[in-house]
Structures are given as structure tokens and as C-alpha cells.
Amino acid sequence: MIALTADTTFMSWLDSIGPLHGWAIATAVVVSACCAIVGTPLVVRRMSLLGDAISHAVLPGLVVAVLLGAQPGGIGVLVGATAAAMVTVWFTRFLYRQAGLWEDASVGVSFTTLFAAGVLLVTISGSRVDLDPGCVLYGILELVPFDTVDLYGWDIPRAFLSASFVLLLVSCGMWCTWRWQLFTAFDCDAAKAAGVPTVAVTVGLLVGVSLATVAGFVAVGAILVVAMLVVPAAAAERLVHRLHHAVWLAVMIAVVGAIGGYLLAWRFGTSAAGMMAVVLGVEYVIAILVAPDDGVVARLVSKLVYLWRVQCEDRLASFWRAEESGYARHESTVGGLVDRWLRVNGQVQKQENALVLTPQGRVNAEVIVRSHRLWETWLGRHVDLPVDHLHPPAEWIEHHLGEQVRKRIENELGNEDVDPHGSVIPREKR
Amino acid sequence: MIHLAFVMAFLPYNTLVVASGVAAVGCAAGVIGTFGVLRKRALVGDAAAHATLVGVALALLVTGQRNLAVLLVGGLVSAMVAIVLLVLIRKFTRTRDDAATAIVLSVSFGLGITLISGMVSRGIPGSGGLERFLLGHTASLTANDALLLGTVSVVGVLCIVVGLKEATMVAFDPDFAAASGWPAATLDLVLIALIAVMVVVGLPAAGAVLVTALVVIPPAVARQWTERLIPMLVIAGLVGFLSALSGVVISSLAVQVPTGPVVVLVATAFLVLSIFGAPCRGILWRTRAVSSLSSEFLTKTEVGVATPTGTERRP
Structure with a gap:
């Protein structure tokens, strides 16, 4: 009809x-x-x-x-x-x-x-x-x-x-x-x-x-x-x-x-x-x-996706560093979109009113921190930069280093396992 | 020339004022267009010219009065918007530069035509006369309009005279200008804005479709005669002046002929004459030079001096 x-x-x-x-x-x-x-x-x-x-x-x-x-x-x-x-x-x-x-x-x-x-x-x-x-x-x-x-x-x-x-x-x-x-x-x-x-x-x-x-x-x-x-x-x-x-x-x-x-x-x-x-x-x-490749919307979306990934990875790494320095991260509220997203993805979990890394999240966070510290070490050795200038470039590049690059940097550095700030570089997990 | 003066003597006062106003526009367009052409912006002017229709139509629609100054201000605004759009397309998309120019030109012209035809079909007063901005029609200008056009042109030329050094810098080597501390981007913008102004005041003389000829052909003529900037500016101004003047005179004698085509064809006649006849660069001149050179070369090689330029090298 x-x-x-x-x-x-x-x-x-x-x-x-x-x-x-x-x-x-x-x-x-x-x-x-x-x-x-x-x-x-x-x-x-x-x-x-x-x-x-x-x-x-x-x-x-x-x-x-x-x-x-x-x-x-x-x-x-x-x-x-x-x-x-x-x-x-x-x-x-x-x-x-x-x-x-x-x-x-x-x-x-x-x-x-x-x-x-x-x-x-x-x-x-x-x-x-x-x-x-x-x-x-x-x-x-x-x-x-x-x-x-x-x-x-x-x-x-x-x-x-x-x-x-x-x-x-x-x-x-x-x-x-x-x-x-x-x-x-x-x-x-x-x-x-x-x-x-x-x-x-x-x-x-x-x-x-x-x-x-x-x-x-x-x-x-x-x-x-x-x-x-x-x-x-x-x-x-x-x-x-x-x-x-x-x-x-x-x-x-x-x-x-x-x-x-x-x-x-x-x-x-x-x-x-x-x-x-x-x-x-x-x-x-x-x-x-x-x-699809260079449209205004496509570029905006890919930029937002990238920014989001960086936010999540930075947050994950901060959990790992908190764990490393010995205290579990206490959060009064679970708030924050990034935290929620990490919880939904199973990277962090709630434990007695605090957020801690899950095993999976710990592996991912270690990769980020490892990239960061490897890069700082490499820069410290090969580029004439003062120690307090090593952090910003590493903070940027930690989101971009792949496994192969990390491997090569490690080989290049020999058996260096401490970065210029004195922190231990985590090992690659298989 | 005597004939032209004779005709001028019998023209009514209004036509005389209009003729001088439009001739001033031609002169200024030639001078400013020289920088546009040197900066390889000839067709940016064309896109701006086609876009003026939108502003002219909107100005009439909004203000409701058919004052030439108001219409031209509207045209200027839309021309600048078109230039900004062109720059944005070139900067933020991978569309090729020439396609971007063609897109801005044709779509803005389409919008202008749509607006004008819609206004005509709704019987908005004064909208019928907008069609004279398409091909130019100086016969309908009043003395006041011509005074306005002439004043704007004089101011435009004065801008160039005052900023000659800066304009030259930006036109020939914008990177060098920027590197040596000039505000090159701003100067470039001012230059583009001046071209847009010239295109807009050229509208009554040549119309949106052909006004780009006013800023392109006189510099092209001048290029044939000289290698130096200041003579080029003078010649371009002169050619623009003469073409615009003859356009007005011819179209005031035969009213149904639009001014634009006449102006363009006179300017092109100058161009063709110059391409063939100009000293040094002209085709006739070059043919003669080549034939004399080759004969000289042949005689020299016959006697055993094998230097192609004809000058003997001494040890």
C-alpha cells in the first residue's frame, strides 16, 4: 500500500x-x-x-x-x-x-x-x-x-x-x-x-x-x-x-x-x-x-585516533612507572575517559578502590617504557645533548618505535641496561 | 590620432568623462597587472573576475539600490573570498593548481548566474541591468561613476608608485624578499588585493568574462618591447590606456556593441604587432638577426675561424 x-x-x-x-x-x-x-x-x-x-x-x-x-x-x-x-x-x-x-x-x-x-x-x-x-x-x-x-x-x-x-x-x-x-x-x-x-x-x-x-x-x-x-x-x-x-x-x-x-x-x-x-x-x-586518503574528515579522524592512542599509551606507561617506584596508583574516582577505555580493553583493573595494570597491560606498558628509555640511552650516547634534554624527544618517539627498531637499538647499545637517568630498561617479553 | 581627436571633440561631455575614467582604469590595470603577470598570477585575477558577479548580485539584493559604488564593493568582497577559497583549495587538498583555478572560476560564475537569473525571474528592481557586468557596457555609465572609477585607478597606481621597491622585490623573488626581512606574505597579499581591485573597477569597462584581459594583455605587450621593469610599467599603462579609450569610443558610437570585446581586440592587435615588430624580441627582427648571424658564421668558417659567435678568441 x-x-x-x-x-x-x-x-x-x-x-x-x-x-x-x-x-x-x-x-x-x-x-x-x-x-x-x-x-x-x-x-x-x-x-x-x-x-x-x-x-x-x-x-x-x-x-x-x-x-x-x-x-x-x-x-x-x-x-x-x-x-x-x-x-x-x-x-x-x-x-x-x-x-x-x-x-x-x-x-x-x-x-x-x-x-x-x-x-x-x-x-x-x-x-x-x-x-x-x-x-x-x-x-x-x-x-x-x-x-x-x-x-x-x-x-x-x-x-x-x-x-x-x-x-x-x-x-x-x-x-x-x-x-x-x-x-x-x-x-x-x-x-x-x-x-x-x-x-x-x-x-x-x-x-x-x-x-x-x-x-x-x-x-x-x-x-x-x-x-x-x-x-x-x-x-x-x-x-x-x-x-x-x-x-x-x-x-x-x-x-x-x-x-x-x-x-x-x-x-x-x-x-x-x-x-x-x-x-x-x-x-x-x-x-x-x-x-578517503587526504580528505579533511579523513585527516581529522586519523589525527584524533593518533592523539587518543598517545593519551592511552602515556597513561599506561604512567601506571607502569608508578608500579616501578613502588606504590600502587590510588585513584579516588575511576574518572577519565582514558581510564575507562583502558579498563574496557582489559589493560587495567580495579583493585580495592585503585587501578592496577593487568598482565596484558603490563606487557604493553613495558614496551612503551622500554622504547622511551632505549631512545634516551641512544641519544645520550650518540647525540651531544644534556641529560635533561633527553626526555622530550623520547616522549614523542616512544609511540612510534617498532619491535625491530628496538632490537637494533639494543644491539647497538650492547648490554646497556640502565638509561641516562639511572632507571632500568625493561627487557623485551616474548 | 587626429581622427581620434576629431571624434572626441564631437562627443558629449558625459562620454568624455566616461572615456577618461575608463581609460584611467585601463592604464592602472596595465600597471598593476604587470606585477600580477610577473608573479604568475594572471589566472588568479580571472577567477576573481568571474567571482565578482556573486558579490554584485548580492549587493543589489541586500541594499536594494543600484549605486555603482555599492555594487563594486560587493564585487570586491566576493572576489577576495574567491581568492581565499582558491588559496585554501591549493593548500589543503591535492587538487592541482590549474584545476583549482578552473573550479573556483566556473562554480562562482555559476553561482552568480543563478543569483542574477533568480532575481530577474522574481522581478527584483534593477536586476535586469546586472547583465551589463557580464560583457561590459560603458554607454550606461554616468560621469559620477566614471569619476569613481578614475579615482580608484589613480589611487591604485599611487600605491604601486609608493611601494615600487617592495612590489618589485615580491614580484621577482618572494623567497629572497622574505629572507631579507621584508613582510613578503603581507606584500604578496596587498598585491593580490590590488589586482582584485583592478579587476573590480574594470568590470564596467570589460565585464566579468573579459576583464582579465585588461590585466594580462598590456603587460604581455610591454614584455615584447623591454627587459626592464619601469619601462615595462610605462608601456603596459599606455597600452591599457589606449585600448580602454578606443573601446569606450567605439561602443559609444555603436551602442549595441558591448565594450569588453572591443577593448580586448584592440589590446590583442597591439600584442600581435609587438610580437612581430618589436625590436630585439620581435619575430621579424629575430629572423633577420639569425640570417645575418648564420651568413657571418659561414663566411668565418670558410676562412677557418670556427667560432660560432663570430668573435675570434685570442690566445
């Missing part, structure tokens, strides 16, 4: 979204998938800014192609935009090599120039090009469903068709050249030496980027395509370590961003493209927070 209710609300919700929104969402999904596929190698190869430049620079190619009579959303536009992207790459390299400009400055010069040329062409050519400067900047995803072509009796939006074509092209290309892409991405010089045509691989990747950019251009505009190219890839490569996993994850992140962004934009009455970029940004923030 509950399932049925949920189902009906879902269906009615879908009804209220309607086929028009459905087409817009489908287009956005296909476009984001294209961008994520080519964006991942781009980010890994530190070419994100070239992607930025290309996405700005396809505009003049697009406009010139339309002025020359290509159909918007057709093959001619794809060719024109790819040509413009290649011009950008060439211009950037030209500025870098010939004009002696810095790398970032040459990217900055080339993309602003080409984008300016594109905007000026759009403005001057007026009604002959069916683009307005606003659309150039943030796309017309909302209008995509209204421009349809008739395909075997189905009215399919033109933008969706061309985006699907690009998706097919890009994923096939990626699939066929995957090993080369992988090799080039991680070690371009080695790939070259091994006979991989690295230049062709790079050019192929850039062609893929420009195709994806053109597909995305109509939907989300020039600048927000950058978000689709870079953000999902950057988020994915924080979360997983293998490139093909990163590609799949990037595609998923991009799809979630597209759908979520569109629905939120519809709910709040804002630009869909802008909202998609915002959702992608939120996803990126989540990714850097929860990244």
Missing part, C-alpha cells in the same frame, strides 16, 4: 515535470557525461586551463560556421568549433614559444581574444546568427525541447541528438585509445619513448574536449561548460585512485549534478546552467571533505 502511494506520487511528480523538462534533463545528462569523460584525462594531465580556453574559444568557430551556412546543431558547427579550438591551442603555444610569455598569461591572452572576437561577431551579425550574448554565457537549456527534428515519427530535440552523437564519438574514441591515454597521462616521456604517438593522443583528447564543449555550449553556455569539464573530474580523482574508476565516478557525479541542478533551478526559478555549476561545486566540496 505504501509502495503504491509512493509510486503514484512519483508518477504524478513525473507528470508534473512533463516531457519538455524530461528532454531538457536528458540533454543535460548526455552533455555532462561527454564533458566528464574527456574532462578526467584533461584534469589529470594538468590541462584544465586549456579546457577553459577551448570552451571560450569555440564561440567564434561556431559563429563563423553558422554564418557560412551550417545548421545549428549539425556537423558543420562541430567542425567549425573544433577548428577554432585547434586555433586556440596553436595560438597559446605560439604566445608561449615565440612571444616568450608565461604559460598562464598566454592562456589568458588567447581565450579572451577569441571569446571577444566571437562576441563581437555575434553582435555585429545580429539576426543572421541565432545566438544572443546571454545564451553564449549561460546557455538555453530551457528552450532545448522546442527546437526538434523529426526522426522516424519522433520529435527529438536537435541539441539532444547532436549531444548523443558526440557522446557516442567521445566514448568510442576514449575506449579505443584508452591504453595510450593512460600511458600518456601518467608519463608522457616514457610513452613517447615506448612508441606511443603522444602528439596524436593529445590532439585527439583536445578534439574530444572541443566536441564535448560544442555539445555543452547550446545547453549550458561557454563558461559553465568549464564546470562540467573540470569539477566532476577533480572531485572523482580525490575519491578513487585508478583512472578508469575516476572516469566512471566523474560521469556519475556529473549526471547527479545535471539532474539535481535542473530540478533545483526549476524549483527556485533560476538559470538551469548556473544551478548545475553550483550543485557540481557542492559535490566537489563534499568530495574533498570525505576523500
Whole structure:
């Protein structure tokens, strides 16, 4: 019964979204998938800014192609935009090599120039090009469903068709050249030496980027395509370590961003493209927070775990030292989280209102104290430190010395069994 | 030049003031941008520029008035926030620097677009005009606005003039500056803040998308002509001045043309001319020098003096 209710609300919700929104969402999904596929190698190869430049620079190619009579959303536009992207790459390299400009400055010069040329062409050519400067900047995803072509009796939006074509092209290309892409991405010089045509691989990747950019251009505009190219890839490569996993994850992140962004934009009455970029940004923030190896949360947790371990070990060692100096440690209250934790773990036990070490706890504590005193002895012998300066470094390193290191230090020291302060170094227990 | 003066003589007073204000912005952006480019911060400025939209939109939303000064202060705040975020991402995550720039740039621009479109669809008064901050539109500036922009630019250039030594130190060798006791980190921060200010006052002239050209292209032109800092600053200022001026003049003659693209294309024309024609570094110059050098080299080797540079070594 509950399932049925949920189902009906879902269906009615879908009804209220309607086929028009459905087409817009489908287009956005296909476009984001294209961008994520080519964006991942781009980010890994530190070419994100070239992607930025290309996405700005396809505009003049697009406009010139339309002025020359290509159909918007057709093959001619794809060719024109790819040509413009290649011009950008060439211009950037030209500025870098010939004009002696810095790398970032040459990217900055080339993309602003080409984008300016594109905007000026759009403005001057007026009604002959069916683009307005606003659309150039943030796309017309909302209008995509209204421009349809008739395909075997189905009215399919033109933008969706061309985006699907690009998706097919890009994923096939990626699939066929995957090993080369992988090799080039991680070690371009080695790939070259091994006979991989690295230049062709790079050019192929850039062609893929420009195709994806053109597909995305109509939907989300020039600048927000950058978000689709870079953000999902950057988020994915924080979360997983293998490139093909990163590609799949990037595609998923991009799809979630597209759908979520569109629905939120519809709910709040804002630009869909802008909202998609915002959702992608939120996803990126989540990714850097929860990244397993170097995420903010992971680092915080490992730091806390470490601090906790140090606290427990210090406490255990203090019990041992108290025992050594001859009096059992009296505690009026059992209080303290550390003591409780040690009791729960069976390292200490309660005896007549006092805490004493269990046999297991005694062994563990001895290891700590042994590490501490071995290190003090070693420092005292090999490093010219006054005796009262030996304690702090040993207090730190006692938590880090493993069994093998302790063994080697012991061999090195010979049969020294008293530390510089005159305390006995406990023996290793088997 | 005569033609330009002729056009200027027939422009109305408002356009004249706007033109001089925006030209001052171009000049200051060129001068300050030189340090940004030398410090390899060209695209940090770009990220800041795209982020200004958020602040501009929020300023309009909060204060409800379309005062240029208020909007630009909002833009400045959000630009600084974007720079801080960029630094944080670079410092605390393993995301590559270029990807971090692209992320901050595109996501903040998306947020700006979202805010503006949401405000437009709710019919908030004045929100329709925000689109002119995208590509720049000087035709709608008043004389007072231009005076504000001009004043900020003059103050910016004065800052550089006063702190020329410090800025040079930090731009060329921040480690050395720090090692010899300068507050290098603070100076670096001031320099970035100045770039952000320039990007913000450049907004009405070139728009959020293209304003980075104002701080990148003039220094690039100047780099072709000289190897020394002070001439480079002067040339960059001059190129920025001329490009901004021609942008305003052209867009005041053809109102529907946004100013930004015109400014950028004029500046790029300067750049291309300089790359080919500048003495010593220009391509034409180098081609000639190489051909003369190689012919000299050939004649020298024919007579048996095999020194590649053409100077004989004496025992």
C-alpha cells in the first residue's frame, strides 16, 4: 500500500515535470557525461586551463560556421568549433614559444581574444546568427525541447541528438585509445619513448574536449561548460585512485549534478546552467571533505585516533612507572575517559578502590617504557645533548618505535641496561 | 590620432568623462597587472573576475539600490573570498593548481548566474541591468561613476608608485624578499588585493568574462618591447590606456556593441604587432638577426675561424 502511494506520487511528480523538462534533463545528462569523460584525462594531465580556453574559444568557430551556412546543431558547427579550438591551442603555444610569455598569461591572452572576437561577431551579425550574448554565457537549456527534428515519427530535440552523437564519438574514441591515454597521462616521456604517438593522443583528447564543449555550449553556455569539464573530474580523482574508476565516478557525479541542478533551478526559478555549476561545486566540496586518503574528515579522524592512542599509551606507561617506584596508583574516582577505555580493553583493573595494570597491560606498558628509555640511552650516547634534554624527544618517539627498531637499538647499545637517568630498561617479553 | 581627436571633440561631455575614467582604469590595470603577470598570477585575477558577479548580485539584493559604488564593493568582497577559497583549495587538498583555478572560476560564475537569473525571474528592481557586468557596457555609465572609477585607478597606481621597491622585490623573488626581512606574505597579499581591485573597477569597462584581459594583455605587450621593469610599467599603462579609450569610443558610437570585446581586440592587435615588430624580441627582427648571424658564421668558417659567435678568441 505504501509502495503504491509512493509510486503514484512519483508518477504524478513525473507528470508534473512533463516531457519538455524530461528532454531538457536528458540533454543535460548526455552533455555532462561527454564533458566528464574527456574532462578526467584533461584534469589529470594538468590541462584544465586549456579546457577553459577551448570552451571560450569555440564561440567564434561556431559563429563563423553558422554564418557560412551550417545548421545549428549539425556537423558543420562541430567542425567549425573544433577548428577554432585547434586555433586556440596553436595560438597559446605560439604566445608561449615565440612571444616568450608565461604559460598562464598566454592562456589568458588567447581565450579572451577569441571569446571577444566571437562576441563581437555575434553582435555585429545580429539576426543572421541565432545566438544572443546571454545564451553564449549561460546557455538555453530551457528552450532545448522546442527546437526538434523529426526522426522516424519522433520529435527529438536537435541539441539532444547532436549531444548523443558526440557522446557516442567521445566514448568510442576514449575506449579505443584508452591504453595510450593512460600511458600518456601518467608519463608522457616514457610513452613517447615506448612508441606511443603522444602528439596524436593529445590532439585527439583536445578534439574530444572541443566536441564535448560544442555539445555543452547550446545547453549550458561557454563558461559553465568549464564546470562540467573540470569539477566532476577533480572531485572523482580525490575519491578513487585508478583512472578508469575516476572516469566512471566523474560521469556519475556529473549526471547527479545535471539532474539535481535542473530540478533545483526549476524549483527556485533560476538559470538551469548556473544551478548545475553550483550543485557540481557542492559535490566537489563534499568530495574533498570525505576523500578517503587526504580528505579533511579523513585527516581529522586519523589525527584524533593518533592523539587518543598517545593519551592511552602515556597513561599506561604512567601506571607502569608508578608500579616501578613502588606504590600502587590510588585513584579516588575511576574518572577519565582514558581510564575507562583502558579498563574496557582489559589493560587495567580495579583493585580495592585503585587501578592496577593487568598482565596484558603490563606487557604493553613495558614496551612503551622500554622504547622511551632505549631512545634516551641512544641519544645520550650518540647525540651531544644534556641529560635533561633527553626526555622530550623520547616522549614523542616512544609511540612510534617498532619491535625491530628496538632490537637494533639494543644491539647497538650492547648490554646497556640502565638509561641516562639511572632507571632500568625493561627487557623485551616474548 | 587626429581622427581620434576629431571624434572626441564631437562627443558629449558625459562620454568624455566616461572615456577618461575608463581609460584611467585601463592604464592602472596595465600597471598593476604587470606585477600580477610577473608573479604568475594572471589566472588568479580571472577567477576573481568571474567571482565578482556573486558579490554584485548580492549587493543589489541586500541594499536594494543600484549605486555603482555599492555594487563594486560587493564585487570586491566576493572576489577576495574567491581568492581565499582558491588559496585554501591549493593548500589543503591535492587538487592541482590549474584545476583549482578552473573550479573556483566556473562554480562562482555559476553561482552568480543563478543569483542574477533568480532575481530577474522574481522581478527584483534593477536586476535586469546586472547583465551589463557580464560583457561590459560603458554607454550606461554616468560621469559620477566614471569619476569613481578614475579615482580608484589613480589611487591604485599611487600605491604601486609608493611601494615600487617592495612590489618589485615580491614580484621577482618572494623567497629572497622574505629572507631579507621584508613582510613578503603581507606584500604578496596587498598585491593580490590590488589586482582584485583592478579587476573590480574594470568590470564596467570589460565585464566579468573579459576583464582579465585588461590585466594580462598590456603587460604581455610591454614584455615584447623591454627587459626592464619601469619601462615595462610605462608601456603596459599606455597600452591599457589606449585600448580602454578606443573601446569606450567605439561602443559609444555603436551602442549595441558591448565594450569588453572591443577593448580586448584592440589590446590583442597591439600584442600581435609587438610580437612581430618589436625590436630585439620581435619575430621579424629575430629572423633577420639569425640570417645575418648564420651568413657571418659561414663566411668565418670558410676562412677557418670556427667560432660560432663570430668573435675570434685570442690566445
